[in-house]
Amino acid sequence: MTQQRLVVIGGDAAGMSAASKVRREDPKREIVVFERSPHTSYSACGMPYFIAGLVDGPEKLVARSPEKFRDKYNIDARTGHEVTELDLGNQRVRVRSLADSSEAWEAYDQLLIATGAEAIFPKLPNSDSDGIFGLSTLASGIRVQQFMDQQLPRRAVVVGGGYIGLEMAEALVRQGLQVALVERGEQVMGTLDPDMGALVSDALREIGVELYLNESLTGYEAANGLVTAVVTDQRTLPADLVIVGLGTRPNSSLAAAAGITLGEKGSIRVNPRMQTSAPNVWAAGDCAESFHLVSRKPFHVALGTVANKQGSVAGINLAGGYATFPGVVGTAVSKICKYEVARTGLMEREINGLGLKYKTATTKSKTRAGYYPGAGWITVKLLAEQGTGRLLGGQIVGQEGAAKRIDVLATALTAGMTVQQIVDLDLSYAPPFSPVWDPVQTAARQLLGSSD
Amino acid sequence: MTQQRLVVIGGDAAGMSAASKVRREDPKREIVVFERSPHTSYSACGMPYFIAGLVDGPEKLVARSPEKFRDKYNIDARTGHEVTELDLGNQRVRVRSLADSSEAWEAYDQLLIATGAEAIFPKLPNSDSDGIFGLSTLASGIRVQQFMDQQLPRRAVVVGGGYIGLEMAEALVRQGLQVALVERGEQVMGTLDPDMGALVSDALREIGVELYLNESLTGYEAANGLVTAVVTDQRTLPADLVIVGLGTRPNSSLAAAAGITLGEKGSIRVNPRMQTSAPNVWAAGDCAESFHLVSRKPFHVALGTVANKQGSVAGINLAGGYATFPGVVGTAVSKICKYEVARTGLMEREINGLGLKYKTATTKSKTRAGYYPGAGWITVKLLAEQGTGRLLGGQIVGQEGAAKRIDVLATALTAGMTVQQIVDLDLSYAPPFSPVWDPVQTAARQLLGSSD
Numbered sequence: 001m002t003q004q005r006l007v008v009i010g011g012d013a014a015g016m017s018a019a020s021k022v023r024r025e026d027p028k029r030e031i032v033v034f035e036r037s038p039h040t041s042y043s044a045c046g047m048p049y050f051i052a053g054l055v056d057g058p059e060k061l062v063a064r065s066p067e068k069f070r071d072k073y074n075i076d077a078r079t080g081h082e083v084t085e086l087d088l089g090n091q092r093v094r095v096r097s098l099a100d101s102s103e104a105w106e107a108y109d110q111l112l113i114a115t116g117a118e119a120i121f122p123k124l125p126n127s128d129s130d131g132i133f134g135l136s137t138l139a140s141g142i143r144v145q146q147f148m149d150q151q152l153p154r155r156a157v158v159v160g161g162g163y164i165g166l167e168m169a170e171a172l173v174r175q176g177l178q179v180a181l182v183e184r185g186e187q188v189m190g191t192l193d194p195d196m197g198a199l200v201s202d203a204l205r206e207i208g209v210e211l212y213l214n215e216s217l218t219g220y221e222a223a224n225g226l227v228t229a230v231v232t233d234q235r236t237l238p239a240d241l242v243i244v245g246l247g248t249r250p251n252s253s254l255a256a257a258a259g260i261t262l263g264e265k266g267s268i269r270v271n272p273r274m275q276t277s278a279p280n281v282w283a284a285g286d287c288a289e290s291f292h293l294v295s296r297k298p299f300h301v302a303l304g305t306v307a308n309k310q311g312s313v314a315g316i317n318l319a320g321g322y323a324t325f326p327g328v329v330g331t332a333v334s335k336i337c338k339y340e341v342a343r344t345g346l347m348e349r350e351i352n353g354l355g356l357k358y359k360t361a362t363t364k365s366k367t368r369a370g371y372y373p374g375a376g377w378i379t380v381k382l383l384a385e386q387g388t389g390r391l392l393g394g395q396i397v398g399q400e401g402a403a404k405r406i407d408v409l410a411t412a413l414t415a416g417m418t419v420q421q422i423v424d425l426d427l428s429y430a431p432p433f434s435p436v437w438d439p440v441q442t443a444a445r446q447l448l449g450s451s452d
Numbered sequence: 453m454t455q456q457r458l459v460v461i462g463g464d465a466a467g468m469s470a471a472s473k474v475r476r477e478d479p480k481r482e483i484v485v486f487e488r489s490p491h492t493s494y495s496a497c498g499m500p501y502f503i504a505g506l507v508d509g510p511e512k513l514v515a516r517s518p519e520k521f522r523d524k525y526n527i528d529a530r531t532g533h534e535v536t537e538l539d540l541g542n543q544r545v546r547v548r549s550l551a552d553s554s555e556a557w558e559a560y561d562q563l564l565i566a567t568g569a570e571a572i573f574p575k576l577p578n579s580d581s582d583g584i585f586g587l588s589t590l591a592s593g594i595r596v597q598q599f600m601d602q603q604l605p606r607r608a609v610v611v612g613g614g615y616i617g618l619e620m621a622e623a624l625v626r627q628g629l630q631v632a633l634v635e636r637g638e639q640v641m642g643t644l645d646p647d648m649g650a651l652v653s654d655a656l657r658e659i660g661v662e663l664y665l666n667e668s669l670t671g672y673e674a675a676n677g678l679v680t681a682v683v684t685d686q687r688t689l690p691a692d693l694v695i696v697g698l699g700t701r702p703n704s705s706l707a708a709a710a711g712i713t714l715g716e717k718g719s720i721r722v723n724p725r726m727q728t729s730a731p732n733v734w735a736a737g738d739c740a741e742s743f744h745l746v747s748r749k750p751f752h753v754a755l756g757t758v759a760n761k762q763g764s765v766a767g768i769n770l771a772g773g774y775a776t777f778p779g780v781v782g783t784a785v786s787k788i789c790k791y792e793v794a795r796t797g798l799m800e801r802e803i804n805g806l807g808l809k810y811k812t813a814t815t816k817s818k819t820r821a822g823y824y825p826g827a828g829w830i831t832v833k834l835l836a837e838q839g840t841g842r843l844l845g846g847q848i849v850g851q852e853g854a855a856k857r858i859d860v861l862a863t864a865l866t867a868g869m870t871v872q873q874i875v876d877l878d879l880s881y882a883p884p885f886s887p888v889w890d891p892v893q894t895a896a897r898q899l900l901g902s903s904d
Contacts, residue, residue, distance in 0.1 A: 013888070046823060046883050060823040163882075293878075304888045305881045326876050333880035342880055371498060371512040404853070404886070407860045407879045414877055415867035424778050425866055426745075427859045428785035428794055429757045430615075431498050434856070436465070436756045 004029060006318060007093060007108035009083045009254070011035030012042065013304050014285025014311035015114030016064065019075050021315025029319075031075045032106065034095055036082040039138045040066050045304055047141035048164065051148075052171030058142050086111070086258035088278050110280050110318055113255055113268060114311065117248035117286035117302040125219035131227035132220060132242040135164055144243070153241035154178060157230040159217045161188030163334045165245030166200070169209050170337055172241070180210040180237050182217060182230065189341060191332060192395050193348045195362065196381055199397045203337040212237070217246075248302045250287045263289040264300040272324035274314040282318060284310035291327030294345050294392060294413055295354055301328060329413040330393075333403045340403030344410040345393025346383065357386040361447035365439045367401040369431035378402040380443040382409075382419065389418040389448075394440065401433070405440050419444045456481060458770060459545060459560035461535045461706070463487030464494060465756050466737025466763035467566030468516065471527050473767025481771075483527045484558065486547055488534040491590045492518050497756055499593035500616065503600075504623035510594050538563070538710035540730050562732050562770055565707055565720060566763065569700035569738035569754040577671035583679035584672060584694040587616055596695070605693035606630060609682040611669045613640030615786045617697025618652070621661050622789055624693070632662040632689050634669060634682065641793060643784060644847050645800045647814065648833055651849045655789040664689070669698075700754045702739045715741040716752040724776035726766040734770060736762035743779030746797050746844060746865055747806055753780060781865040782845070785855045792855030796862040797845025798835065809838040813899035817891045819853040821883035830854040832895040834861075834871065841870040841900075846892065853885070857892050871896045 006022060008015045011033045019031050033040070039062055046061040055061065069077040078095075084103070085094040092105045119134025121127070131151065133144045147153070154177060158169045161183035172179045181188070181204065187197030188204065188211070201211055212232065221229035221236065230237045250267040252260075261277035263269035268276055268283040272291075276283050285307035292299035306328055316323035333342040351358045360383050368375035376399025383393040394409035396402050412422055422444040429436050437445065458474060460467045463485045471483050485492070491514055498513040507513065521529040530547075536555070537546040544557045571586025573579070583603065585596050599605070606629060610621045613635030624631045633640070633656065639649030640656065640663070653663055664684065673681035673688065682689045702719040704712075713729035715721035720728055720735040724743075728735050737759035744751035758780055768775035785794040803810050812835050820827035828851025835845040846861035848854050864874055874896040881888050889897065 043821060043823070043883065043888070045881070045888075046821060049824060049883055054825055055823045303881070305878070308888055309876065328878040331878045331880045333882045333885055335882060335884040340885070344878070344880070369495060369498060371495070371507045372501060373506055401853075401856070403882075404856060404880060405859070407857070407877075407890070408863050410878050410880065411860050411863040411867070411869075414873070415863070415869065417863075417867065421866070424761070425859075426757070426780040426783045426796070426862050428783045428796070428856060428862065429497070429755070430785045430787060430855075431495065431501055432787040433785055433792070436495070436497075436760055438859070 004109035005107060006031045006110045006112065007106060008033040008112045008114060009093065010114035010116055010285065011040035011066070011077055011079065012044070012114070012116055012285070013307035014314070015112060016041045016069065017308050017311030018112050018114065018284055018315035018318060019069070020073060021312055022319045023073050023075055025316070025319035025321065033069070033075060033077040034081040034083050035077065035079045036098070037137050037139045038079050040064060040069060040077050040079065042138040043304065044136065044138065047135055047138065048167035048171045050141060051145055051168065052174045058138055058145070061138060083254060086254055088258050088281065091280065108280070111282065112314055112318065113276070113281065113283040113287060114285045115251035115254065115287045117250050119244065119248055120246040121244055122217070122246070124217065126222040126227065127220055129220055129222035129227040130225055131240060132244060134244045135168065136248055148175070148241065151240065155238050156241040156243065157182060157237050157239040158243045158245055159230065160245035160247065161185065162190065162245055162247055163332065165243065166204065166336045167334060168243045168245060169204060170207065173207050173209060177241070179208070180212065182212045182215050182232055182237070184214070184216045186214055191343055191347065192341070193381065196379070196395045196397055199379060200336050200339060200341055203339050207337050248286065250300065250302070252287050255283065255287070264298045267300040272326065273317045273322070274310055274325060282314050284314040293327045293329050295350065299328065299330070301330070303332065329410050331406060331410045333406060335403070338399065339397050340399065342396040342403040342406035343394070344406050345391065345413045347393055347395070348383065351383060351392055356392070358383050358392055359386055359447065361443050363439070363443045363446045365442045366435055367399060367439070368433060369435055372431040374400070376400055376402070378439045380439050382443045382447050384419045384447055389420055391417055391419055391422065405438065408440055419447050423448060456561035457559060458483045458562045458564065459558060460485040460564045460566060461545065462566035462568055462737065463492035463518070463529055463531065464496070464566070464568055464737070465759035466766070467564060468493045468521065469760050469763030470564050470566065470736055470767035470770060471521070472525060473764055474771045475525050475527055477768070477771035477773065485521070485527060485529040486533040486535050487529065487531045488550065489589050489591045490531050492516060492521060492529050492531065494590040495756065496588065496590065499587055499590065500619035500623045502593060503597055503620065504626045510590055510597070513590060535706060538706055540710050540733065543732065560732070563734065564766055564770065565728070565733065565735040565739060566737045567703035567706065567739045569702050571696065572698040572701055573696055574669070574698070576669065578674040578679065579672055581672060581674035581679040582677055583692060584696060586696045587620065588700055600627070600693065603692065607690050608693040608695065609634060609689050609691040610695045610697055611682065612697035612699065613637065614642065614697055614699055615784065617695065618656065618788045619786060620695045620697060621656060622659065625659050625661060629693070631660070632664065634664045634667050634684055634689070636666070636668045638666055643795055643799065644793070645833065648831070648847045648849055651831060652788050652791060652793055655791050659789050700738065702752065702754070704739050707735065707739070716750045719752040724778065725769045726762055726777060734766050736766040745779045745781050747802065751780065751782070753782070755784065781862050783858060783862045785858060787855070790851065791849050792851065794848040794855040794858035795846070796858050797843065797865045799845055799847070800835065803835060803844055808844070810835050810844055811838055811899065813895050815891070815895045815898045817894045818887055819851060819891070820885060821887055824883040826852070828852055828854070830891045832891050834895045834899050836871045836899055841872060843869055843871055843874065857890065860892055871899050875900060
């Protein structure tokens, strides 16, 4: 195997996990990574905290630098290099150096596409003005911070009430800005059912974020090339900084242009070993498709956890081993203002889409024994299939110590447990950590109709 | 069913859970509870925090008072009443009123034994001196506090390094006492493997607890009926307060005297519906046997979580329904000084006892993203069966946010998951809550030999 040349497109979580895994299995393999940005292996999820001033500098978000990959792992990580074309027939990729715009064809024996996802950034009136930012790469986060340092913006508008939008809204409040948030849906955090999302909306209002729900972005106003306002279908909101948090889409255009099969939401279709439809071409991370273990359907999600897992599986296979990525259950978590917010499995809209009948229970309880200092509130919503009692999903909004309880539900979903089996779980209890019935079990008992 | 008289012996978690469940199902059933102490439904686990001064008063530890049971639930909860004999042939129990020492026979149609466990308190020279306390009931905790208020002790010795012993050692340091702790084993926290227990020993030493490991209690010294020292097989330790934390034993003597079959550690043997060997006699809680879902063997554990679950199952069955208690996986958690300490499943000694071959991995990682403020350390040890890779147990010692991660392992053990399946779990990640690989997955990856 050692004579085979592995080319990786994309130097973040999936690409570098795979490259490291191959290196570990095969000390001599030639491994080349092409990365468009100046950074490798960074935590995109950390950007709101860096902008909030909670993290000292962007370099803290970098787990391993290109130099470290070269020196310690003998991985030729070439930042500032963009792959512009795949030539599958001849097993080569065309690479452009951003420094001097030179182009060259690079041959591969195996190719891993780990091009990630890009922020959705609709082309609208004045959308090319300065002061309007999407957030996907570390470089984009640095640009926001530089803009804030130079322009000292006072009024920010965040468009989109998903994870990044809400985390950024809070970060900007923390930095002293007046912040408005525009969200098309009836509540923020559209990955929660609206009743749970409403709790998060309230928490944002409490710290002073002006919320405009059920409103859609239609464009921007600008003066001298700088944004001055966000225009929605209902009003004009003054703004000297705009964060567009409308989600991401898989960076799959290279693959699509080469005729590789795409799947959910334009992600690259892969089998459980992370192989694409093209021979010797693999894909992993935010650009690749996943599988939902609860709906049993193809699924796409752009998350660091999934990217690391897929990258690791791809790496084992690229090194001649055998590994599969079974899929996800849709787990996500975020800290929004005073709340920890978490979800896993299917929400009501998704369950309805599958035509399943379900029941739900929502309970409010304490994170610790009620008498123990610092006990906070936690609201847990569970969704289960009618008849079988099989758990379908769970959502949590609560104070300190609330969020990570979602992992019990994620594990239970993976195991296909029923609500009764969750009630029966031998979960840990001591007064500083939990009431005697853990809040997820209190919700499960409620769902069974046996709440005393 | 409503003509049937239910008698419950014991008014804490198991007994009152069962009684409440029966009342819910059957509004007319006659339900009588005999409780020796003055209290019902209290949190014994909360006593160290009450003695530490973290909880205002003992009444805060009472979830529901006898009056509340009488007035709100129409349950005749008679505190200060001790059952002294079971007459199974005639379906009656002999009850003594502690107020006036009167005795009477009380008939039952169904009997639930929920007599709990008592602190092990070896009879040794001077062990009847004042100032020496076991801790099991709320009343015993109140006695410790009263003794401290009146005698103002300055030097305490805790005998036994289990959960209660360690929590009490910390509580007494918090109240300004000099504290020594005597433990027979090589490390404190004998429900952890010694390598993990050593971390806890160090944390105790850090707050000034003098630890005497590998030492056994042989007796006490006393003057004027008050304890003055604890004597071990190696030294004499001055003491004006002694807490004996040598564990508990099931209160099963009434049942044994009546010929009811006992099981593990003298607990009352029950089937999964919580029925004993005697007709119409049920048992639940700390006095009853459980089943270990990992070893697949009978098991006894005295914990509020298990008592509540068993009581609930017994209640459903006593009300004419059908429910079973599947068992436990050996989960426990405690806050000891700077550490959160948790365990589930089997430890090395237990696995060896079963004759299984196993491998382990121990990893030290962070509780949050390394760059996020407040990230602490967490050490996770996993144990898995050789060959199959089936998870057998897990232990966690770490800082804030560490302990509740044990619940993922408890859920995985219940589902019979392998270490690979734990690596594959879709656990939640965001920088304030976790590194991108949750620490339990980092340990699982280490165990698979795939740690990069």
